[in-house]
Amino acid sequence: MAQGDFIRQLPGAESHFSRRPGLSDVIHIDWPLLVLLLILISSGLFVLYSGSGQSLADVKKQGIHFIVALVLMITVAQIDPAVLRRWAPWVFLLGLIGLVAVLLAGADAKGAQRWLKIPGVGARIQPSEFMKIAVPMMVSWYLADRTLPPSFKHIIGTLIIVAIPAALIVIQPDLGTSILIAASGIFVLVFAGLGLRWILGFCGCVAAFAPIMWLFGMKEYQKQRVLTMLDPEQDPLGAGWNIIQSKTAIGSGGLEGKGWLGGTQSQLDFLPESHTDFIIAVFAEEFGFIGVSVLLLLYAMIIYRGLYIAMKGQDTFSRLLAGSLTMTFFVYVFVNMGMVSGILPVVGVPLPLVSYGGTSVLTLMVSFGILMSIQTHRKMLPR
Amino acid sequence: MASREFKDHYREQRIFVNRTIAAVLVVFMMICVLAARYYYLQVVQHDVFSTLSDRNRMQLQPITPTRGLIYDRNGVLLADNQPTFSLTIVKERVSDMEETLTSLSDLIEITPEDLASFEKRLYQRRRSYESVTLKTRLTEDEIARIAVNRHLLSGVEVEAELIRYYPQGEDFAHMLGYVGRISEQELKNVDPANYSGTQYYGKLGVEGHYEELLHGKAGFQTVETDVRGRVLRVLEKVAPAPGADISLHIDTELQKVAVQALGERKGAVVAIDPSTGGILALVSTPSFDPNLFVTGIDTASYQALQSSPAIPLFNRALRGQYPPGSTIKPFIGLAGLDTEKVNTGTTVWDPGYYQLKGDDRKYRDWKRQGHGWVDLKAAIAESCDVYFYDLGYRMGVDPMFDYMYRFGFGQLTAYDIDNAREGILPSKEWKRGMKGLPWFPGDSINMSIGQGFMLTTPLQLATGAAVLANRGKWVAPRLIRTINEVEVTDVPSPEDVKVNQEWYWDYIIKAMEEVMHGRHGTARGSARGAEYRMAGKTGTAQVIGIKQGERYDADAIAEEYRDHGLYIGFAPVNNPRIALAVVVENGGGGSSAAAPVARKVFDAYLVGSTQLQAAN
Numbered sequence A: 001m002a003q004g005d006f007i008r009q010l011p012g013a014e015s016h017f018s019r020r021p022g023l024s025d026v027i028h029i030d031w032p033l034l035v036l037l038l039i040l041i042s043s044g045l046f047v048l049y050s051g052s053g054q055s056l057a058d059v060k061k062q063g064i065h066f067i068v069a070l071v072l073m074i075t076v077a078q079i080d081p082a083v084l085r086r087w088a089p090w091v092f093l094l095g096l097i098g099l100v101a102v103l104l105a106g107a108d109a110k111g112a113q114r115w116l117k118i119p120g121v122g123a124r125i126q127p128s129e130f131m132k133i134a135v136p137m138m139v140s141w142y143l144a145d146r147t148l149p150p151s152f153k154h155i156i157g158t159l160i161i162v163a164i165p166a167a168l169i170v171i172q173p174d175l176g177t178s179i180l181i182a183a184s185g186i187f188v189l190v191f192a193g194l195g196l197r198w199i200l201g202f203c204g205c206v207a208a209f210a211p212i213m214w215l216f217g218m219k220e221y222q223k224q225r226v227l228t229m230l231d232p233e234q235d236p237l238g239a240g241w242n243i244i245q246s247k248t249a250i251g252s253g254g255l256e257g258k259g260w261l262g263g264t265q266s267q268l269d270f271l272p273e274s275h276t277d278f279i280i281a282v283f284a285e286e287f288g289f290i291g292v293s294v295l296l297l298l299y300a301m302i303i304y305r306g307l308y309i310a311m312k313g314q315d316t317f318s319r320l321l322a323g324s325l326t327m328t329f330f331v332y333v334f335v336n337m338g339m340v341s342g343i344l345p346v347v348g349v350p351l352p353l354v355s356y357g358g359t360s361v362l363t364l365m366v367s368f369g370i371l372m373s374i375q376t377h378r379k380m381l382p383r
Numbered sequence B: 001m002a003s004r005e006f007k008d009h010y011r012e013q014r015i016f017v018n019r020t021i022a023a024v025l026v027v028f029m030m031i032c033v034l035a036a037r038y039y040y041l042q043v044v045q046h047d048v049f050s051t052l053s054d055r056n057r058m059q060l061q062p063i064t065p066t067r068g069l070i071y072d073r074n075g076v077l078l079a080d081n082q083p084t085f086s087l088t089i090v091k092e093r094v095s096d097m098e099e100t101l102t103s104l105s106d107l108i109e110i111t112p113e114d115l116a117s118f119e120k121r122l123y124q125r126r127r128s129y130e131s132v133t134l135k136t137r138l139t140e141d142e143i144a145r146i147a148v149n150r151h152l153l154s155g156v157e158v159e160a161e162l163i164r165y166y167p168q169g170e171d172f173a174h175m176l177g178y179v180g181r182i183s184e185q186e187l188k189n190v191d192p193a194n195y196s197g198t199q200y201y202g203k204l205g206v207e208g209h210y211e212e213l214l215h216g217k218a219g220f221q222t223v224e225t226d227v228r229g230r231v232l233r234v235l236e237k238v239a240p241a242p243g244a245d246i247s248l249h250i251d252t253e254l255q256k257v258a259v260q261a262l263g264e265r266k267g268a269v270v271a272i273d274p275s276t277g278g279i280l281a282l283v284s285t286p287s288f289d290p291n292l293f294v295t296g297i298d299t300a301s302y303q304a305l306q307s308s309p310a311i312p313l314f315n316r317a318l319r320g321q322y323p324p325g326s327t328i329k330p331f332i333g334l335a336g337l338d339t340e341k342v343n344t345g346t347t348v349w350d351p352g353y354y355q356l357k358g359d360d361r362k363y364r365d366w367k368r369q370g371h372g373w374v375d376l377k378a379a380i381a382e383s384c385d386v387y388f389y390d391l392g393y394r395m396g397v398d399p400m401f402d403y404m405y406r407f408g409f410g411q412l413t414a415y416d417i418d419n420a421r422e423g424i425l426p427s428k429e430w431k432r433g434m435k436g437l438p439w440f441p442g443d444s445i446n447m448s449i450g451q452g453f454m455l456t457t458p459l460q461l462a463t464g465a466a467v468l469a470n471r472g473k474w475v476a477p478r479l480i481r482t483i484n485e486v487e488v489t490d491v492p493s494p495e496d497v498k499v500n501q502e503w504y505w506d507y508i509i510k511a512m513e514e515v516m517h518g519r520h521g522t523a524r525g526s527a528r529g530a531e532y533r534m535a536g537k538t539g540t541a542q543v544i545g546i547k548q549g550e551r552y553d554a555d556a557i558a559e560e561y562r563d564h565g566l567y568i569g570f571a572p573v574n575n576p577r578i579a580l581a582v583v584v585e586n587g588g589g590g591s592s593a594a595a596p597v598a599r600k601v602f603d604a605y606l607v608g609s610t611q612l613q614a615a616n
Helices: A004-019 A031-051 A056-078 A081-105 A127-144 A152-170 A175-191 A196-217 A220-230 A239-253 A279-311 A316-340 A358-380 B002-044 B046-057 B097-107 B112-122 B140-148 B169-176 B184-188 B205-209 B211-215 B252-262 B299-307 B325-338 B376-381 B385-395 B397-406 B428-435 B441-448 B458-469 B503-517 B590-608 B610-615
Strands: A107-109 A112-117 B058-063 B077-090 B131-135 B156-165 B179-181 B200-202 B219-225 B231-238 B246-248 B267-272 B279-285 B348-350 B353-355 B362-364 B372-374 B480-483 B535-541 B564-571 B578-584
Touching: A031 A056, A031 A279, A031 A358, A056 A358, A081 A127, A081 A152, A081 A316, A081 A358, A127 A152, A127 A175, A127 A316, A127 A358, A152 A175, A175 A316, A175 B002, A239 A279, A239 B002, A239 B046, A279 A316, A279 A358, A279 B002, A316 A358, A316 B002, B002 B046, B046 B058, B058 B231, B077 B097, B077 B140, B077 B169, B097 B140, B112 B131, B131 B156, B140 B156, B169 B205, B169 B252, B169 B279, B200 B205, B200 B211, B205 B211, B252 B267, B252 B279, B252 B590, B267 B458, B267 B590, B325 B376, B325 B385, B325 B397, B325 B458, B325 B503, B325 B535, B325 B564, B325 B590, B348 B385, B353 B385, B362 B385, B362 B441, B376 B385, B376 B503, B385 B397, B385 B441, B397 B441, B458 B503, B458 B564, B458 B578, B503 B535, B503 B564, B535 B590, B564 B590, B578 B590
Parallel strands: none
Antiparallel strands: A107 A112, B058 B219, B077 B131, B077 B156, B179 B200, B219 B231, B246 B480, B267 B279, B267 B578, B348 B372, B353 B362, B535 B564, B564 B578
């Protein structure tokens, strides 16, 4: 796939939509974003085939996840941002109820309560995943009416809005998701113009808070993950195994990689979680540093497009929400690729749109649907 | 209100644009961090991780060499390798060992012995993903039942394996020895690399002595495995060097004849070709089935072997130590001639006993009424004790020790036989050391007829007979004939026995011929009708001391206290082709129990086997 096509297309596509009424007036789709996502998704499926031990069944299932998610994304894209804004408090409230319900009657999965069974339907939903969109929406809604940069009172208000779901998720316990959700709320604040002093102060607080968290807040397995990241050789067959094997997979891929389906680490099952959280190691092993660079470029372009949409946003709510969702997406990419390559502790964060898993795909595609809605409804509003 | 919002809107947008640009920069920087990290791992550290990855997937596996085969002198197979199927388990691939073992025992019979030995080896030093055998020699039915249930039994495999098999069974067990599971202790004595895939080790006999030769050299292959250790393909292979095929001097037919001749009796036969030193037969009865030991003997069978009063596991031919009795008379006689204590004209009056001057004690002759006047030849032929009492007394212990030692008594002379015992060749020093007593003249008297302290093994007696047959020329007894069809020569041997007059040999051998063919020869009954001439000497070893004035009555005493019958000899006299020793435990006298066995063996070797006749 020639990258040049998109680079050439980006500015062109913009003028195309703003000038002529056409398909975009009937269906609200941001074509550059859609094309970038489709490239990522389809190449992701190839990697998944390799990482799942060449299981066509897994690829098919994930393909269905994507089809459902694409339909959902386009559906969401049709909703006017103004409607999303009106819904924001109720969506947030629904999410909170879900989180409380999980704590009261959550179905147990791998020792942590994250899932909620919907009676009758048989499906399970993960309210914490839902919150990844609900929190930025709520914070954007809260700050959109205020004078910006936000005053002290509103900063505190925002922090309270963020803290409630974060706290509910921490006690599930799911520290990783909790921090990511809190970050998505904080991103809104940052885009809203949070003062530099606040940002620095906040970073200082985190730094000061870290030892306290280490001593009192973190569970043994969480501490172990941090220790493992710092020195995986300490327990090479236990906690360190994953990270040693993933680094080995990445490193042995070299510049050009071992070729699709040629990765010995993944094909011979040395690499655990090779189709979910550690799929980037499969990709890096088989496609090498060149492949990783192309993938990073692809992510960069999606993020750039997201930030571009945010910048062009019509109203404060749209801009804050688009900025936050995009940055959250980036954080996922960074945390996943960082943890697999051994510069961040292992937390359960999938590689966006490549790792196997339906929930994460749905959440991400809904947020891209919101971005598309913001982008495509803009010109219809009177200036 | 509206105007204020508009102003705010403008400011907000400006802030937002600034923040977005900052975000783009931050994202760019962090992507650079990621790119740098991946560049570091994939380009800078590529070699390191490449090695790690190869080490992960590639394994060096030993290829066990095929154990060398053992043949007899005529190419009859004595030790074979048989393909069998074994049930093996790879511990690392079993999720629940207890459950797997339970479901396996529902399918096929697994004895507690199988389990015990399996568990023992499971915790021995082993490579990871190395399979451990649970049960050997699976039947086709068992293989089928396991195959049907394979999907339930992860980590369980049916492996083809070559297992040692001894087609001749019991008859050769004491000579060949056997292989068994290699023990932790044995592993310490061998090159661990060469034995890394080896499960069996030669424990005794030829298998034990030639272990290194028979084992061969292990090969190696580099294989690609998955994380579960399953071999996906072979990347590189160094073929093993199979163990050497060896052939022995043993004559299978002769060995079987000797076994049959001994029959149900406890005893031993060792036959040697005097020209080469090659051991033609090495028999100890009763024996045991060596095949039982290969894959591990079950407790009940082992208990039965251990507790049998006939001690079948005891190798009488090499480790049985018997008083040689009269079989040493030819050697003593030769010593007497060579030391000039006697000559052909020396005669002694035998009234039925011997008495030292000034001593009441009577040393009896086996013949109560005595032999009358006897010279040395008659003394050997009729086995006159009194003649040798007199000679022993006059000669003293030192020459007796000296000559007997030169014939191989009291020492180990065999080239390739382990575990043989030295027996006892008494001397003054020995008695002082062992008993703390000086040597008495009575000791010499006892020694002269092979009683008293002296003990010999059948192997030593046969060796002595072979040296006699060779007229003093030594060839160390040995089993090995060829290694990979190349003859083994230059076996180190003790110094030849030299005497002052060559005719001493003739005289002694003539006397031994008289034993067989003479009118009064003690073994004349066993030589009747022979197509060839033989030389021999019978012996009777007392198991219990007979007190002064008592008579030995074989019928009146329990079997285990009956005398041992012994015999040494060789044939044909003029051109000796076979020398042997026979011991029949509790069989009574040498002439009645041992000499007939010897005759059968002589006949089989010299007459019975047309093949051999053709070869000569």
